[in-house]
Amino acid sequence: MLQKGDTAPDFELNATPDQKIKLKDFKGKNVILAFYPADWSPVCSDQMALYNEMLKYFNKYDAQIFGVSVDSVWCHLAFEENRKLHFPLLADFEPKGAVSKAYGVYDDEVGESKRALFVIDKEGEIAWSYLSPVAVNPGADGILDALEELSKK
């Protein structure tokens, strides 16, 4: 798993069927990558639902959040609509899990991304990373602490 100080590998992933997100287009902005195993986990303790409530916090730190899982764009679209998510979910779908692998957070046995967080600074360097047990929603305090730290620089 990539750590603080590593360069964040660039990627190009679909957010919708006709919109691709390139990491390098976000130079000059902080980026949060939240890798998670799959869409459609239970609602109230859902990690993405929590981040959805926190966009204004992320904004304050000039940070853009992306959820990343191996689900397809269509699955993501349905999930976003159902949960009223207001940030992009990226489909690490083809080749399956390639970006998760590049960040060292792919679980080969189950074929899903692990539950992992990365905060990437404005120059594209990883400022903080965290691997959570798959069944545990890591919350957002770690992300905020990392962004807080970056804002002091």
Add this chain to the structure above:
Amino acid sequence: MSTLKPEISSLDHIQGTDSASITIVEFGDYQCPYCGDAYPIMKEIEETFGHQIRFVFRHFPLANAHEFAFPAAIAAEAAGLQAKFWEMHDALYENQYRLNGELFEELAETIGLDLEQFQRDSASEEIKRKIEDDFDSGVRSGVNGTPSFYVNGTKFDGGATDLYQMLKESAE
């Protein structure tokens, strides 16, 4: 390990006395079904362990997922300004199955609030800010879903039933 930030203060809604040996803080959402399930268990914990327990409730409304969560928190805070926070808190969970935009005034009337005052307070910025401060506290304390519990300032890894079980075992 996640800890409660900021600590409990006079701004909090508190049941029980300062001398209680166990302080439980719940971050909850009035529309969240898991919080609804936790509500009677929290009551049972308070009854079973009596004066040993001090219970604090902070708001953590998932406003995008639950359209009535924030308005319900406002209703509870507005009732609080008439010293009836807990009456409204209980009424909201007991009527969660029929939560809607019209319920708040009905409950306000049932628990005997001054309705005009209640309506005025419900529109106040101060109440909105109080709820946002609670949410902020939750985020900083590592809340990852609702309900989240803190026991004597440290995040408890489990639901209300686990909490009851843990208290029972430590009392034995």
